[in-house]
Amino acid sequence: MQLPVLSSAEASNSCGSACGVAGRDTVDSACHENQAAELVEVPFENRRLELGASPDVGSFVRSIDLDITVECNLRCTYCFKEKWTEHMEERVAFDAMVWLLHASGPHRDLHVNFMGGEPLLRFKLIKKLVPFAKRRAAQLGKTIHFGMTTNGTLVTDDVIAFWKQWGMGFHTSIDGTPEVQDANRPTQSGRGSARLVEKSVPKILAYRPGVCARSTVTPETAGTLVDSYRYFRGLGYIDIAFVPGGPANWDDVSIAEFESQFQIVAKLVQEEFKLGNLIHLKGIGEWAAGEKRGRSPVSCGAGRSLLLVDIHGDIWPCHRWNKRSHATWRIGSIYEQFNEASRAVLDVKDQTALLEQDCEHCLANKMCSGGCPAENLEETGSVYRRHSNACKLTRAVARVAQSFHEEMVESENEVYVKEYC
Amino acid sequence: MANPSPPIQLIHEDRVLSVDCRNPSLGAWSFLGNGDLNPTPVAPESPGQAAPKPGACELVYIGRWPATDDALATLKEFACRYGPKRTSLKVFYERGSDLLEGIRHAAGTQGRFTADFIGELPELTEEDVQTLASRGARLAAIAGWEQRFDQFDLDRLRWICEMGLQVPVVIYLDSDNASDSIDFAERCLEANYDSGVSFLPSILHPLCDPDHANSTNPWGIVEALMTAYKKFRHHDLVMEPVRSVMESIASATAGEASELTESRRFRILEDGRTVAYRKSASLAVHSVSLDRPLNDRCSDCQWKYLCGGCEPLDGNAFESICIPFQVFFEVLVKEMHLTHEMLLQAST
Numbered sequence: 001m002q003l004p005v006l007s008s009a010e011a012s013n014s015c016g017s018a019c020g021v022a023g024r025d026t027v028d029s030a031c032h033e034n035q036a037a038e039l040v041e042v043p044f045e046n047r048r049l050e051l052g053a054s055p056d057v058g059s060f061v062r063s064i065d066l067d068i069t070v071e072c073n074l075r076c077t078y079c080f081k082e083k084w085t086e087h088m089e090e091r092v093a094f095d096a097m098v099w100l101l102h103a104s105g106p107h108r109d110l111h112v113n114f115m116g117g118e119p120l121l122r123f124k125l126i127k128k129l130v131p132f133a134k135r136r137a138a139q140l141g142k143t144i145h146f147g148m149t150t151n152g153t154l155v156t157d158d159v160i161a162f163w164k165q166w167g168m169g170f171h172t173s174i175d176g177t178p179e180v181q182d183a184n185r186p187t188q189s190g191r192g193s194a195r196l197v198e199k200s201v202p203k204i205l206a207y208r209p210g211v212c213a214r215s216t217v218t219p220e221t222a223g224t225l226v227d228s229y230r231y232f233r234g235l236g237y238i239d240i241a242f243v244p245g246g247p248a249n250w251d252d253v254s255i256a257e258f259e260s261q262f263q264i265v266a267k268l269v270q271e272e273f274k275l276g277n278l279i280h281l282k283g284i285g286e287w288a289a290g291e292k293r294g295r296s297p298v299s300c301g302a303g304r305s306l307l308l309v310d311i312h313g314d315i316w317p318c319h320r321w322n323k324r325s326h327a328t329w330r331i332g333s334i335y336e337q338f339n340e341a342s343r344a345v346l347d348v349k350d351q352t353a354l355l356e357q358d359c360e361h362c363l364a365n366k367m368c369s370g371g372c373p374a375e376n377l378e379e380t381g382s383v384y385r386r387h388s389n390a391c392k393l394t395r396a397v398a399r400v401a402q403s404f405h406e407e408m409v410e411s412e413n414e415v416y417v418k419e420y421c
Numbered sequence: 422m423a424n425p426s427p428p429i430q431l432i433h434e435d436r437v438l439s440v441d442c443r444n445p446s447l448g449a450w451s452f453l454g455n456g457d458l459n460p461t462p463v464a465p466e467s468p469g470q471a472a473p474k475p476g477a478c479e480l481v482y483i484g485r486w487p488a489t490d491d492a493l494a495t496l497k498e499f500a501c502r503y504g505p506k507r508t509s510l511k512v513f514y515e516r517g518s519d520l521l522e523g524i525r526h527a528a529g530t531q532g533r534f535t536a537d538f539i540g541e542l543p544e545l546t547e548e549d550v551q552t553l554a555s556r557g558a559r560l561a562a563i564a565g566w567e568q569r570f571d572q573f574d575l576d577r578l579r580w581i582c583e584m585g586l587q588v589p590v591v592i593y594l595d596s597d598n599a600s601d602s603i604d605f606a607e608r609c610l611e612a613n614y615d616s617g618v619s620f621l622p623s624i625l626h627p628l629c630d631p632d633h634a635n636s637t638n639p640w641g642i643v644e645a646l647m648t649a650y651k652k653f654r655h656h657d658l659v660m661e662p663v664r665s666v667m668e669s670i671a672s673a674t675a676g677e678a679s680e681l682t683e684s685r686r687f688r689i690l691e692d693g694r695t696v697a698y699r700k701s702a703s704l705a706v707h708s709v710s711l712d713r714p715l716n717d718r719c720s721d722c723q724w725k726y727l728c729g730g731c732e733p734l735d736g737n738a739f740e741s742i743c744i745p746f747q748v749f750f751e752v753l754v755k756e757m758h759l760t761h762e763m764l765l766q767a768s769t
Contacts, residue, residue: 048607049615051655094583098615102655128583135554135585136614 047313047335049095054103054338058347061103062305063111065319068093068125070117070311074151074193076185078216078245081117082323088311090125092334096309097133099334101140107305108141114148115308115319123159130166149173151185153193155200160207171212172197172204176228180221198235205236212239212280218246219254225261229268233279241282247390248379255389259396266400273408273416283367287401288420290366296352296359299369303346309334317346320374329377346373346383356385364391364398481688481702483627485519491693550584560586561659562613565593566626570605579612589617589659593626599641603648610653617659620645622741629703639737639744646745662749700731700742718743724750 055061070083097112104110112133114126130146137144147169163170174197175184182192204211213232217225225242232240242265244250244258265281272279290297300306303317310322315331315338322330332338340347348354355370362368370376371390373383380387408416482488545553553560560581564573573590582588590609592602606618622642623629649660657663688696698704699715716739719730724746731742 048611051615094614131551132583132585132614135550136587138554139587 049098050333050335050337051099051102052338053315053332053334053336054099055105055340056338057340058343059304060105060107061100061307062107062109063113063301064096064100064306065113065115065308066093066096067115067117067308067310067319067322068119068122068129071121072116072118072151073121073153073188074118074185075188075190076216078184078218080320080323084117086311087122088125090128092309092311092313093125093129094132095313095334097129097136097144099309100144101133101137101142103338104142108143110137110142110144112144112146113319114146116149118151118154119148120150120154120159123154123162127162130162130168134166145169147171151193151197152200152204153187153196155203157203160203163207169208170204171214172201173216174201174213174232175215175217176221176224177231180224180228184216184218184221201235201237209236210239210280211237212241212282213237214241214243216245217242217258218244219250222254222258223261225258226264226268229265238278239280243282244390244393247375247387247393250389250393252392255392255396258393259400262397262400266404270404270407273413276415278415278419283397283401284404285420286367287398287405291405292421293366296365297367297369299351300372302373303331303343304348307331307343317343318374320372326377351384354384356382357391362391362395363402364394367398367401368394481627481686481698483688483702484691488689489691489693492689492691495689495693495695545581545584545586547584550581550586554585560588562588562590562609563593563626564590564605564609565595565598565602566623566629570598570601573605573609575608575612578609579614582613582616587616588613589619589656591619591621591661593621593623593629594642594645595623596638596641599638599645602645603652606649606653610656615656617656618649618653619656619659619661619664620649620745621661622745624703624738624741625701627702629701639740642741642745643748646749662746698732699729704732704734704738716743722747 067088069087070081071085071087072079072081100110100112114122116122119126126148133144133146146166150170150172152172152174162168173185175181178192178194178198181194181197185193187193187196213235215228215232221228222244228242229240242262250258262283266284269279269281269284286297300318302321306318308316308319308322310316313334314322315333316322316326317329317331329342330339331342351373352359352370359365359368359370370384371386371394375390376386377383379390405420409421482492484492562573562578564570578588578590590606590613592606592609594602598605602620606620609618610616620642622639653660686698686702688698688702690696714733715730716733718739719725719728722728722730728746728750731739734742
């Protein structure tokens with residue numbers, strides 16, 4: 001299959017004088033869209049890896065998301081991917097590994113996260129790519145750790161054996177009870193996926209008991225958190241993350257419902273702690289860490305030391321960022337060049353200092369790093385401005401986490417104090 | 422930007438020059454940098470690099486493996502003498518099957534030797550590759566001299582490299598093949614997943630017949646080297662003479678007689694005799710001696726402390742070795758804005 005690649009004509013179009021390194025006001029999508037240039041297709045066979053397409057100022061690359069496919073066997077209702085059928089050419093995947101080893105400069109511990117689409121659709125490629133990259137890295141005195149984000153429907157004994165052999169990490173996207181899962185994450189043919197996931201989970205947890213169940217919460221499913229929590233616990237998960245998605249779709253009513261449900265889930269988790277069971281519930285640990293740290297966490301790293309290499313070998317700030325409408329955020333291509341100007345707005349030391357909200361006086365300011373820059377861009381047009389509903393949802397989690405933390409510390413819960421304090 | 426690479430020390434006369442590669446004014450992040458601000462770091466201390474340590478001795482064995490009893494006895498003697506200081510064993514094989522056996526042997530004795538194997542690409546299984554990778558063995562492929570470029574098995578190279586071994590191709594140049602070398606290097610880089618390429622005069626090929634060394638054209642090599650340094654900017658990890666200079670820096674000790682910075686290089690013959698040499702193991706066999714006389718023309722050379730000097734060869738043979746090195750130091754280093762004066766300045 002011949003894949004197109006964006007040409008340097010487009011890559012070299014940074015925002016020029018209007019959107020330089022420091023201009024926060026000029027990072028709006030409108031500005032970038034105005035600068036969008038024509039996309040020129042370069043035949044696949046003419047491409048050669050360009051090791052010079054790596055940072056010469058700013059942060060070295062330490063982690064990449066690798067879109068080894070954008071094809072998926074599920075059709076999640078909230079999926080942000082635009083394409084559904086394309087695979088990454090094998091050569092591109094291998095070249096991306098060599099590129100990472102080079103672009104990481106002096107850094108020796110590197111990370112690759114297989115993204116998609118569903119990465120396990122490319123298990124054959126993964127089986128070749130992981131040994132290649134790990135051995136190649138070892139010869140350069142480096143190590144590469146591999147992980148993946150999988151929907152859990154294609155996990156077989158072979159997959160588990162391979163994960164074990166190469167020490168791979170991963171997390172599973174699973175939304176909740178079978179009803180929630182089937183509604184939000186149907187298969188390509190429109191059938192539910194809950195039963196497929198249920199078959200895989202015992203294998204996954206037998207390999208890594210601490211693997212996270214990551215649930216995307218929508219306003220429609222906000223009232224099901226307690227049931228979903230019980231379901232996850234029933235499956236054996238001890239690390240659970242409820243992550244509200246698409247803030248623009250929420251309103252005060254659904255946010256209140258989310259908070260009330262999350263409050264009950266937190267109580268259930270507290271009961272577990274009292275019984276001596278360690279349960280990770282996203283938000284709780286983040287609050288405790290913030291208390292300990294006394295300041296905001298470091299933001300996600302997108303566009304700094306974390307980048308995405310997409311199916312064509314194009315470089316983007318992260319896996320959420322390779323839509324057609326984001327063209328001007330494209331940082332370059334492993335086959336052409338690395339355009340520092342395109343990531344300059346993200347490659348700053350302290351992103352939280354650039355946030356446009358009144359974060360200083362926010363309850364959640366020690367556990368929040370300003371949200372997902374890609375989501376911010378989509379919702380508000382600026383990577384440093386969160387949607388007001390996103391802030392409300394974060395504060396809801398923070399309120400629950402604060403009270404959870406205070407109670408656990410006051411009661412000197414041994415498990416909690418040992419883990420978090 | 423953090424750069425954990427330690428300063429590199431160069432020995433100049435009786436002084437140690439310390440070059441801090443983190444100094445941006447040098448325009449480089451690793452030694453020389455090859456014009457690349459962010460090259461793959463040259464890290465001789467890396468476990469996978471198999472580079473000799475200070476005080477090391479370098480042994481070359483050319484021939485079949487296992488070696489004859491006499492050669493093995495000599496090898497053992499050297500290992501005992503230099504063992505505590507580590508010994509780098511370079512083994513050049515004539516046959517792929519022997520090479521594989523030698524690799525297995527070295528993987529089992531890696532604590533004692535560091536080993537480079539240069540020879541025909543053998544058949545390797547996935548298991549072999551895993552063993553090699555986990556033991557830090559390093560493979561290089563060679564092309565040129567008696568092997569025409571179109572006889573080189575790029576498919577096998579690709580197959581081995583796809584399993585994760587970094588196999589640079591060392592291309593030995595003479596007047597017949599120098600003009601085709603850049604195209605060939607490009608094909609090699611595609612096949613070896615950018616493991617690197619390197620160019621050397623064919624007189625340095627371990628199996629070279631020195632009687633034919635005059636066929637080497639030093640200026641053809643220079644041209645190829647110049648083009649390669651511009652075109653393949655990111656492979657100074659394996660590119661000669663950067664690689665040998667780096668190893669020299671990492672492994673060199675002051676020579677007793679010549680007071681040059683040098684590795685102790687010996688070739689062990691199949692009959693067990695030992696020959697010392699400076700540059701060319703293929704020439705060493707013709708003058709069986711443990712002395713290493715220095716070419717007169719090296720005495721006044723400003724780069725002799727990095728280069729280590731050359732055998733007393735005549736005319737074209739000497740120039741084939743010396744001129745590319747000279748050009749490298751005189752032209753390429755200066756083009757990269759890393760001058761001898763800058764090295765001196767950096768030391769003060």
